[in-house]
Amino acid sequence: MTPRAASMLERAGLLARHELDGATLAMHRTMSCFWQSNHLRTYDSLGEPVRIVDRLRFDGILLEKAVESGASAVRDDPVTRVCPGSPCVLETRSGRRIEARVVVGADGADSLVRRRSGRACNRLFGFGIECFVETPPGLPDGLQIHFGIVPWGYGWLFPRGRDVCVGVGAIGRRVSPPATRAALGRLIGKACPGLAERPVLRAAPIPGYGIDLSPVPGRVFLCGDAAGLTDRLTGEGIGHAVESGFLVARAVLEGWSGDRLFREAGRGCAGIVRQSSAARLLLYHPLLRRAAMRKLAANDKFFAGYWDLISGAVDYRGLLLGFLRSSRWPPASP
Numbered sequence: 064m065t066p067r068a069a070s071m072l073e074r075a076g077l078l079a080r081h082e083l084d085g086a087t088l089a090m091h092r093t094m095s096c097f098w099q100s101n102h103l104r105t106y107d108s109l110g111e112p113v114r115i116v117d118r119l120r121f122d123g124i125l126l127e128k129a130v131e132s133g134a135s136a137v138r139d140d141p142v143t144r145v146c147p148g149s150p151c152v153l154e155t156r157s158g159r160r161i162e163a164r165v166v167v168g169a170d171g172a173d174s175l176v177r178r179r180s181g182r183a184c185n186r187l188f189g190f191g192i193e194c195f196v197e198t199p200p201g202l203p204d205g206l207q208i209h210f211g212i213v214p215w216g217y218g219w220l221f222p223r224g225r226d227v228c229v230g231v232g233a234i235g236r237r238v239s240p241p242a243t244r245a246a247l248g249r250l251i252g253k254a255c256p257g258l259a260e261r262p263v264l265r266a267a268p269i270p271g272y273g274i275d276l277s278p279v280p281g282r283v284f285l286c287g288d289a290a291g292l293t294d295r296l297t298g299e300g301i302g303h304a305v306e307s308g309f310l311v312a313r314a315v316l317e318g319w320s321g322d323r324l325f326r327e328a329g330r331g332c333a334g335i336v337r338q339s340s341a342a343r344l345l346l347y348h349p350l351l352r353r354a355a356m357r358k359l360a361a362n363d364k365f366f367a368g369y370w371d372l373i374s375g376a377v378d379y380r381g382l383l384l385g386f387l388r389s390s391r392w393p394p395a396s397p
C-alpha cells in the first residue's frame with residue numbers, strides 16, 4: 064500500500080494509524096531496481112514508507128467498519144444477476160432477490176456489475192501471479208523491482224518479515240499467462256534458490272478496462288478495479304479503489320451529476336491512471352526502455368520522483384516534467 068493510500072484512509076477518518084499498523088506486516092523505504100539480473104540502483108527514501116499489508120486483515124477491518132456503520136454483510140452468496148432499473152434488482156446464487164435504489168459495483172477485475180450494466184468491457188489484458196516463500200538467508204531488506212523479465216511488466220520481491228512475496232505482473236496485448244508464470248519461476252529460482260517446497264501460486268487478472276465511473280441510467284456506479292482504476296505502469300489499485308469508493312459514496316449521498324464525479328475523479332485516481340497509460344510507454348516500450356533503464360541507474364532523481372508520486376505529492380505528469388527539466392533526454396550511456 065502506497066503512502067498516498069494510507070494517508071487517504073487516515074485523513075478520511077476511516078482507519079486510525081494503529082488500525083493500519085495492525086494490518087501492516089512490514090514497512091519499506093528502500094527500493095532496488097534490476098534490469099534482467101543486473102542491479103541498477105538502490106534508493107533510500109526519507110519519506111513515508113510503503114506498507115506491506117495483510118490483505119485479509121485489511122479487508123476484514125474495512126468490512127467490520129462498514130457493518131459498525133449500519134451495513135448488512137451477506138457472505139458466501141455471490142451476485143449472479145444484475146438488472147439495472149428503478150429499482151435495480153440483484154439476484155444471488157442462493158436465489159435471494161435484492162432491490163436497491165443504487166448499486167455500486169466494487170466487484171473487482173472481472174466485474175459482473177460492469178458486464179451486466181451495458182458498459183464497454185473491451186480491455187487491455189493484465190495478469191499478475193505471486194507466491195509467498197520463506198525469506199531466504201541474506202536477502203537484503205527493502206523492495207525489489209525486476210524489469211526486463213516480462214514484456215510490459217515487472218517482477219517484485221516484497222519482504223514481509225518471515226516470508227517474502229515474489230510476483231510478476233504485466234498489462235498489454237502481448238501478455239501471456241504461461242510466459243508470466245515461467246518468468247516467476249525464474250525469479251524465484253534466482254532470488255530464493257533451494258526452496259524445500261514448491262510454493263503455492265496465486266494468480267488474478269489486472270484490469271485494463273477504460274475508466275468508467277459514470278452512473279448508467281438505473282443508478283449503477285462502479286469503483287476500483289471494476290471501474291478500470293488500476294495503474295497501467297505499476298498495477299497498483301488498492302489506493303485507487305479506496306479513493307473511488309469515497310468519491311462514489313459522496314456522489315450518491317450528495318446527488319452529484321455524472322460530470323461532477325468524472326471531474327473530481329480526474330483530479331485524483333482517474334487522472335493518475337489515465338497518465339499512467341502514457342508513462343508506461345517510456346518505461347516498457349522496446350524502443351525506449353533501455354534508455355529508461357540507463358536513466359534509472361544514473362541517479363536518484365527517478366526514484367525520488369516516484370516516491371513523490373506514491374506519496375501523492377505529484378502525479379505522473381508532474382513527475383515526468385520534473386524529470387525532463389532536470390535532465391538531458393535521451394540520456395547518455397553511463
Ligand SMILES: Cc1cc2nc3c(=O)[nH]c(=O)nc-3n(C[C@H](O)[C@H](O)[C@H](O)COP(=O)(O)OP(=O)(O)OC[C@H]3O[C@@H](n4cnc5c(N)ncnc54)[C@H](O)[C@@H]3O)c2cc1C
Nearest residue numbers: 141142169170171175191192267287288299300301302304
Ligand atoms: C498479483 C497481484 C498483485 C497486486 N499487488 C498490488 C499491490 O502491491 N498494491 C496495490 O495497490 N495493488 C495491487 N494489485 C491490484 C489490487 O489487488 C487491486 O487493484 C485491488 O484489490 C482492487 O480492489 P477492488 O476492491 O476494486 O477489487 P477486489 O479487491 O478484487 O475486490 C472485489 C471483491 O468483490 C467480490 N466479488 C466479485 N464478484 C462478486 C459477485 N458476483 N458477488 C459478490 N461479490 C463479488 C470479490 O470476492 C472481492 O471481495 C495486485 C493485483 C494482483 C493480481
